[in-house]
Amino acid sequence: MTTKTALKVQRELISLYALAIMNIAFGGIAMALAISIGVQNILALVKAQSLLPPQLTFGILGFLAFGVSLRWLISSTEILDGATDIKDDYEKKKANLADEDLTGLIVQMMAYYRRNKPTIKKMMVVSKIAGVCFLIGGGFNLTTVLTSIVSGAPQWDILLQALAATINFVVGAVSLFLTHFFGKYCSAWDYRLEETSKAEKELEKQLEGS
Amino acid sequence: MKQKRTQYEIYWEILTFCRKPKSFTSVINRCNLNSKIGQRHIEFLKKKGLLTTVENQEKPFFIATKRADDYITLFTQMYKELFDNSPEFRL
Numbered sequence: 001m002t003t004k005t006a007l008k009v010q011r012e013l014i015s016l017y018a019l020a021i022m023n024i025a026f027g028g029i030a031m032a033l034a035i036s037i038g039v040q041n042i043l044a045l046v047k048a049q050s051l052l053p054p055q056l057t058f059g060i061l062g063f064l065a066f067g068v069s070l071r072w073l074i075s076s077t078e079i080l081d082g083a084t085d086i087k088d089d090y091e092k093k094k095a096n097l098a099d100e101d102l103t104g105l106i107v108q109m110m111a112y113y114r115r116n117k118p119t120i121k122k123m124m125v126v127s128k129i130a131g132v133c134f135l136i137g138g139g140f141n142l143t144t145v146l147t148s149i150v151s152g153a154p155q156w157d158i159l160l161q162a163l164a165a166t167i168n169f170v171v172g173a174v175s176l177f178l179t180h181f182f183g184k185y186c187s188a189w190d191y192r193l194e195e196t197s198k199a200e201k202e203l204e205k206q207l208e209g210s
Numbered sequence: 211m212k213q214k215r216t217q218y219e220i221y222w223e224i225l226t227f228c229r230k231p232k233s234f235t236s237v238i239n240r241c242n243l244n245s246k247i248g249q250r251h252i253e254f255l256k257k258k259g260l261l262t263t264v265e266n267q268e269k270p271f272f273i274a275t276k277r278a279d280d281y282i283t284l285f286t287q288m289y290k291e292l293f294d295n296s297p298e299f300r301l
Binding site: 099202 | 216218219221222223258260280282285286293295296297299300301
């Protein structure tokens with residue numbers, strides 16, 4: 001039983017750690033992309049000396065995505081911090097993992113989820129918004145590619161726009177993928193928290209009998 | 211890491227740590243408690259007969275009683291079961 005539980009704890013810790021790392025990496029990429037989109041479009045407006053609606057829209061969208069990505073990045077570091085602590089503790093104990101060490105790790109993971117639940121829920125919303133922003137950006141890039149092909153623009157220009165569309169779609173898709181997995185993580189731990197309330201009644205009875 | 215544990219989880223941590231005599235300071239340090247809350251939990255466990263005080267060189271040390279074993283066993287078994295019987299989170 002201990003081995004089965006230990007393996008499950010190990011797998012869950014690795015998954016949580018990997019998810020936190022991916023989240024921080026893509027939060028950073030999203031922020032960098034958002035700045036570049038924002039600045040590029042604002043520079044185009046300055047250069048044109050007039051209000052071009054698409055550039056204005058994407059300039060605003062870029063800076064909006066920057067704010068959202070920054071929030072995403074901050075939440076990600078908070079999540080990674082706690083996950084690293086538990087993983088390190090597990091690494092220290094794993095050579096000689098007794099029943100009580102295992103329960104201690106479960107208690108730590110439970111406490112970690114209780115503490116981070118609001119942040120994770122907030123981050124899921126932020127990550128979803130960022131994902132949608134990047135998908136819209138990708139859609140815009142794709143439209144530009146098609147327009148450029150029709151108007152016979154230079155090939156390297158079309159290639160660059162296609163690359164930008166691909167990057168936007170990938171970042172957008174990964175953002176939604178991360179939201180999905182954080183959702184899975186939350187549902188697993190929400191279930192456990194619910195079960196803990198039932199266990200608490202038993203523990204209360206045990207203490208009353210003491 | 212900041213903790214957010216239930217009182218039952220804190221009791222379990224104190225009792226498993228006090229399998230051997232421990233000073234008040236070491237208990238609150240190990241279990242991440244402030245002295246006021248630590249004192250309150252220790253008093254509760256003493257009142258329930260799960261923790262007792264022993265003197266060593268005129269200093270008080272806390273040690274879990276035989277009764278604490280039942281609580282520790284029940285807690286360990288229930289937490290492992292609820293973890294084992296729940297859906298696994300995997301990437």
